[in-house]
Amino acid sequence: MHLAYPAVLSALLFCTGLYGVLARRNAILVLMSVELMLNAVNLNLVAFDVWLSRAAEETLHSGQALTLFTITIAAAEIGIGLAIVLAVHRNRGTSDIDKLRDTAEGPEPEGPEPDGPDHDALTAGQAEKAEATA
Amino acid sequence: MSLAAAAATAHATTTITTTTAAEAHGFLSPTGVEIAFLLVGLVTFGAALITVTTRQLVHAALWLVVALGGLAVEYLLLTAEFIAWVQVLIYVGSVVVLLLFGLMLTKAPIGRSPDADSGNRWVALTVAVVAAATLVWVVVDAFRTTWIDLDGPAAGSTRATGESLFQNWVLPFEALSVLLLAALVGAIVLSRKAKAESSSPPVNSRAATGSSPSVPDSRNHPIEGNGRGEGTSPAEQEGAR
Missing domain, CATH: 1.10.287.3510 (Helix Hairpins)
Incomplete structure (x- = not known):
């Protein structure tokens, strides 16, 4: 062979x-x-x-x-x-x-994928809301 | 001088060997073993391609069975019978079953899941195609005139494998059993439910600010966190349908 x-x-x-x-x-x-x-x-x-x-x-x-x-x-x-x-x-x-992405560097992960910014914005909004309620 | 002469002689010898080999085996007259290897190889490669591209997670595991079984047949064609049966026993018998259990326990969506592929799919495709082209080119160029002699007594029979394993490779074999024991203990420790949740050190601040939404819930209220995880997966399933 x-x-x-x-x-x-x-x-x-x-x-x-x-x-x-x-x-x-x-x-x-x-x-x-x-x-x-x-x-x-x-x-x-x-x-x-x-x-x-x-x-x-x-x-x-x-x-x-x-x-x-x-x-x-x-x-x-x-x-x-x-x-x-x-x-x-x-x-x-x-x-x-x-x-x-907990060990990723930077303030917020910026995904290269097209649905990344929406998801990140949503996460950031939730984070701000959590901080405001706290 | 003598070195160069020796090198030239060795080169001439290898040239003679390869030419005789090329004369003995024609390029355009494949043997039956080669045809069988090619056909099974096509099936294996196709199953592997479907495994990495299908959007249905359970189907990916089942196509992986086809790919691994095809590889077992390739081992048989290469006269390595012991490796072939070990492949059937361990990969098809246990690894795929383990993967299917993992898919079930992580509540993988049944049916087409829309987010099976990541966003960097095209970068991955480019990297894979370039790597495949380079490797195939190098390998074909390097082993153009090399033939495996499959006649005579089988080089990979169970007797030969066992003799070499227990005469020359005893110490690595025993070390391997220790490694398996370590893996067993590690898997048990990892998959045991942690009892002392309250005494665990605090998670880092990024997790607490909600970079992944279910972390605070699952840490403060573990039962609700689990319920939430269960609640999301049927929605994903319906979205997939």
Whole structure:
């Protein structure tokens, strides 16, 4: 088999996951995209391991061992990540990562999205109202 | 001088090897394994694309099953059978189920959700397309004349994987079990309900000024905050429909 097939497929899958991480808004969808990226890396590791075990007489099978480690670490990561998402959802009532801006710098976040100014103005109005009532 | 001569000899040797390889495998005569790999790869890539673009959250998780199952078939085609079954067991069996539970527990809207994609979608698309073009170009250019030899005994059989894992990789394997234990304890600690709410230190001032509207309610009246969270999601669902 030509080595370019698995390499190209894993590159495409990785970039698909990259798009998902950058463009998604729900935290769980972001976790799904991270899983896609990790799987792309796994495919690369397996393909190069199968190639090197024959071409370079490499008997360590480091690619497959690393793939098993990556799968395990991905399972641990998804467990911790979902626990964090659930904790945030319990405290904030949302799993929208665009709304979690408490550590952002500046007085008010200015979103580049078209519905950003309305939302920010609404939030600022609520904040002023809260301060006035307090 | 001798170094240069050795380098030239090595270069000539590699050239001979690659030319013989290119003669043995034609560019335009794909084998059956390559055709199967290509077809399954197309299915996998399409499922991954739908996963990152669909607006229905549960459908994204279900298409992720297709993508991960397709990758398991690719591992089988690469003769890595143990990795393939581990992939089926862990990813399709547990990770996707965990993701579905997460979607249910965060009360994800059923049906089309209008705000699944962020506002910087086009920037993300540009970055992803440029990265994909660069990576594919580099990879194809680098491994143009490289073939995987899939004949003979399977390079990734369970016997080979197990022998290498328990002869050469025992210490990382044991360290991995400690990591899994740490992840288990961490997940339990994170998802336990905090009992001492009053003794927790005050949140920073930005949260108190209402940069996210539900924070003060959920901190002062946790039950009402939860009820509010439950109340918003059916409205979002109806808005989605």
